[in-house]
Amino acid sequence: MTYREIAEKEDVLLCVGDCGLAGSHEKGWSNPSRGTVHWRDRRITRMGLRRFLMLVAAIKHSHNRGQPKWLQVYEQNSYAYHRALSEYRVRLSRKLSQTDRANVRYWMGKDRVLGKPENRSVAQWAMERD
Numbered sequence: 001m002t003y004r005e006i007a008e009k010e011d012v013l014l015c016v017g018d019c020g021l022a023g024s025h026e027k028g029w030s031n032p033s034r035g036t037v038h039w040r041d042r043r044i045t046r047m048g049l050r051r052f053l054m055l056v057a058a059i060k061h062s063h064n065r066g067q068p069k070w071l072q073v074y075e076q077n078s079y080a081y082h083r084a085l086s087e088y089r090v091r092l093s094r095k096l097s098q099t100d101r102a103n104v105r106y107w108m109g110k111d112r113v114l115g116k117p118e119n120r121s122v123a124q125w126a127m128e129r130d
């Protein structure tokens, strides 16, 4: 499997440096209005697949861009986790989302939404321990 094949399966365009911003492709970024993931082609790792799928999620969920950051990051993680498992038979370990979970806990606390019943599944995910 290559990132090109994954991009095809995810129905996004892939730029591996032709945009002229090649340096930015290491971490990768996505352009939701064009449906393009900018990414340096490389051997696939769990960490890379997760990051790539999160960039895909940012495109697929671009209608949610007005959402608070904690919800966006949660949805990107959720998409990456479920998609990796169902489409690519890769289980992404909890450890990989450690930093995102800590950030989401912090952002939710700051927004005072951690205890709200409608955010329960997000809060539970954010509170998971490794």
Ligand SMILES: [Zn+2]
Binding pocket: 015, 016, 017, 018, 019, 020, 021, 022, 025, 038, 039
């Ligand atoms: Zn590019």
